Amino acid sequence: MYQNGGSIKQLLDKVADQTLVLPAIQREFVWKPEQICQLFDSLLQGYPVGTFLYWKIKPEHRSDYQFYEFVQNYHQRDANHCVRLENMGNKEFTAVLDGQQRISSLNIGLRGCYHQKIAGKWWSSNDAFPEKHLYINLFGMPDEEGNQYQFEFLTKEKATVKSTEQYWFKVSNIFDGDIDELQDILVDELVDELGDMVDKEQRSTARKLLRKLNSLIHDKPVISYYEEADQSLEKVLNIFIRMNSGGTPLSYSDLLLSIAVAQWDNLDAREEIHSLVDELNQIGDGFSYSKDLVLKAGLMLSDIGSVGFKVENFNKENMSVLEDKWDSIKQALTVTTQLFASFGFNAQNLRADSALLPVAYYIYHQNHDESYLSKSMYAQDRANIRLWLVKSLLKASGIWGSGLDTLLTGIRTEIKNSNNDNFPIQAIENLMVSRGKSLKFEAEEIDELVELEYGNKRTFALLSVLFFGFDFSHHFHIDHIYPKGLFNRPALRKLGLDNDEIEQFIQLSNKLPNLQLLEGSINNEKRQKCRTFGMHSNGLTR
Known part of the structure; x- marks a missing residue:
């Protein structure tokens, strides 16, 4: 009822x-x-x-x-x-x-x-996350998207800017006193701060809007x-899923995570998965893994079903297996992410987070701990993983797109059936060929790679191949060899270049031949020098 x-x-x-x-x-x-x-x-x-x-x-x-x-x-x-x-x-x-x-x-x-x-x-940076509160512009007008009132989240500084077109009222202040008192304060402030710039009609409109807001909240x-009232969790889950299967639904993985939460006996699935995501994303220069990725990793590493987000994969028996293996799964994902960080990857240049999953399964299957990251006996194995990873990320067609669950399930089988203790790179690549996801590069693809630009997520992977032998755990940045700011039209005209040549040089300045990898500390020093000489490190003149 x-x-x-x-x-x-x-x-x-x-x-x-x-x-x-x-x-x-x-x-x-x-x-x-x-x-x-x-x-x-x-x-x-x-x-x-x-x-x-x-x-x-x-x-x-x-x-x-x-x-x-x-x-x-x-x-x-x-x-x-x-x-x-x-x-x-x-x-x-x-x-x-x-x-x-x-x-x-x-x-x-x-x-x-x-x-x-x-x-x-x-x-x-803490400055990247300013505190904002909800405000309503008491002078606001309807917009083209059907919004009748102008609500915005603003910093305190921006909200203090007042004119005949904007007067921001902090919505939470509707709790600060009775409506008559709030209206009187409003009018006093309008008179004090804007004076004759705001006429009687505009003040009246603002008062009415404030009263309307107050009535909405309080009355x-x-x-x-x-x-x-039924206390059966099974029934409640059914209701919950039904309620969230239409309109603007939860993602399917959200619903399945809800089932996992309800079926774990000793651990809090929600807390475990969210905290692991947070921990993984803080490794190295930072990653942007989602709970969907970690949940799929749980299915893959536990050898559950077909790795897909299907209801049958989330039954009580499978969730019990996932809970029992959770500590080992966490270790494998942590070691794998640390390995990726040692290759120089992070949220900005890891093109496909799903590439983590086959490597994590291999690390899990071999029961490797953090010692795998440093022991010389594993150096060639780590090199093979890096080679396979870089090739998969460089493919323009997108290895980690359509058919992902089928591909992951197949790779899992190849790793599980491997008879040696090394990453089975050849067996995996053969499987990928059979799935139409070859890691072989044709001449046309290599020509396309040469055209990669600064900012493209594939650029770091390619440069890491060209700058062979670097220790990428030292946080290398992509930077221009010749500062991009040198390639401005006035400077190029002084060199006697015509318009076509100028445009060509400007385009080439941001492409692979003018890009290099610099260790983070060196790049920061370069940036400081650029500021000293009146130029940003990305090449933009002041």
Whole structure:
């Protein structure tokens, strides 16, 4: 039976006192700032927020499952996981089966903040993740995409900029006092800061919008829900999957991870998988592995099924095998990622994360630990893996695209059936040929490789072949031999070149013949010198 859940404030009060929580089968918060803004715009336009699905947990079943808090202060790097609730006490609470993204968005917008990485900045820099809060422009106008109101996540500095076209009100301030007091403060600020630039009609419009926002949050009973009281996890899982199989669904791997969470007996699958992803992504210069990759690695390394994300692969028996082998799987993935880092790969130049999986299976099958990375007896084996990896990443056709599950299953069989203790590079390449994924390079392909440019994900792999013998664990960067800034039109004209020659030189300046690998510390010194001489290291003149 559908029930009325009251106002948005009443909903968020339940979130705050943890009488409304998330079950472990829920995925992480995934909405972007734009989606949150659109939700608030829709609500203010009078559109329904949609019905939530709740699961009433009886006291005797509180300890049977694991629960998490809703996100409030989201940080893309440092706080992108829901926090586990360790002690629920004796109070009654309800778990949300459908509606997490909407409730979390309301919580972030009205009581929290959003730290999203700025494009072009380093993940390791705290400045790359400024704190932003949700604001509404009280002078905003409708846009072409159907948004009636202008909501944006802004830093405090940007929100203080005021004009006759923008006056930003921090949405969370709607809780700071009664509406009459807020309106009076608004008018006083408008008069003090903008004076006669804002006429009476515009002030009145801003007051009305503020009152409308206040009514939406405090007064209107916009929340409705359906409550499931059955305590059977199997039934709840069925409901959960059904609810998330239409509209904007969870990824299939999210649903299967939910099943794994419910079926592990001794370990917390959610915590284990997410923490492993975080640990792997911090190795070397950093990677960008997803939980999908780690989950698929679990299937492959456990010798489960066909490596695919299929429901039959996630039965109780298989998940028990995965849990039993989890420590060994973690070790293999960690050693493999460290190996890739020693080859110089990272999130910026590893073209296909799936290339990790065959190597990880080999490391797992041989039970290699971190000593494999340094022992001289394995030097040739490591070289063979690197050769195979680089060739697979250089193929323009994309080795790691279509038919991936079939390819991985076949490679797994070749490694398992290998009669020696070395990476079976020839057997694997023969299999790949039979799958139409040959690692042999024709003349046309080599010509195409020569045209690779700075910024292409294949460029590092190719340069690592050309700069043979380098110790790539020293963090090499791709850099221009002759600074790109030298190839500007005025300078080239002074050399007596015609327009066609100038354009040709400008294009060639960013291509393979003008690229090199520099050790990170040396490249940083070069950048500093470039700044001293008035030029960026990427060649752009000041």
